[in-house]
Amino acid sequence: MGAVKTMETVQVNHVESIRPRYLVVMGVSGTGKTTIGVNLAEALHWAFQEGDSLHPQSNVEKMHAGVPLTDADRWPWLELCHEWLEKEVAIGRGAVLTCSALKKVYRDVLSRKLPVEFVHIKVAAEILLERMQQRTGHFMPPSLLPSQLATLEDPTDEEHVIRVSGLEPPDIILEKIIEVLQKNDTPRFD
Numbered sequence: 001m002g003a004v005k006t007m008e009t010v011q012v013n014h015v016e017s018i019r020p021r022y023l024v025v026m027g028v029s030g031t032g033k034t035t036i037g038v039n040l041a042e043a044l045h046w047a048f049q050e051g052d053s054l055h056p057q058s059n060v061e062k063m064h065a066g067v068p069l070t071d072a073d074r075w076p077w078l079e080l081c082h083e084w085l086e087k088e089v090a091i092g093r094g095a096v097l098t099c100s101a102l103k104k105v106y107r108d109v110l111s112r113k114l115p116v117e118f119v120h121i122k123v124a125a126e127i128l129l130e131r132m133q134q135r136t137g138h139f140m141p142p143s144l145l146p147s148q149l150a151t152l153e154d155p156t157d158e159e160h161v162i163r164v165s166g167l168e169p170p171d172i173i174l175e176k177i178i179e180v181l182q183k184n185d186t187p188r189f190d
């Protein structure tokens with residue numbers, strides 16, 4: 001959440017050839033989940049939900065105070081994220097949710113009985129710190145970056161994950177994701 005950069009509208013060819021997908025844009029704080037997620041949903045005319053907005057106020061206050069969330073803090077939030085995805089799958093239009101989804105068990109909750117795929121954005125720690133320091137109006141303090149990085153279980157060997165570097169400009173990242181969606185059209189059935 002927080003400052004979302006307005007980007008030039010990205011020209012996307014053959015958007016109609018991309019079937020509805022249910023994507024969770026994941027990664028530690030500051031990777032660009034919101035920036036990419038908002039624009040991806042807009043380009044594909046899919047629904048969008050900012051995962052941060054589903055956190056209970058107590059979680060937001062905790063993070064704002066510089067205290068990392070525990071699993072117990074995250075379960076109810078992840079269930080709300082799952083509920084949103086479930087509703088969107090039933091609608092059938094395609095959807096994008098931003099959610100850090102740091103651990104495999106969290107991703108398992110999000111994709112439980114749903115054809116959910118993940119888009120993992122990766123950015124080097126030094127650059128993340130700069131981005132978090134420069135970002136204004138966001139509850140997440142840069143001091144929580146080390147715990148975010150320590151908690152992340154990189155989904156390297158997991159299926160249904162699109163991996164992108166978050167170091168390039170947002171419009172390039174967006175184009176790459178859309179290219180993968182166009183090329184890899186194997187539906188996920190659980």
Ligand SMILES: Nc1ncnc2c1ncn2[C@@H]1O[C@H](COP(=O)(O)OP(=O)(O)O)[C@@H](O)[C@H]1O
Nearest residue numbers: 001029030031032033034035131135168169170
């Ligand atoms: N690809 C990018 N290149 C440069 N800056 C970026 C990029 N993506 C996001 N940012 C900036 O980095 C900060 C964090 O981005 P944001 O989308 O809020 O990340 P997240 O939602 O993962 O915390 C914001 O100030 C945003 O404008």
Ligand SMILES: O=C(O)[C@H](O)[C@@H](O)[C@H](O)[C@H](O)COP(=O)(O)O
Nearest residue numbers: 001028029030052069074100140
């Ligand atoms: O599980 C968590 O610890 C949080 O969800 C965290 O990962 C998330 O990153 C914050 O909510 C900050 O929001 P941004 O990721 O948008 O900075």
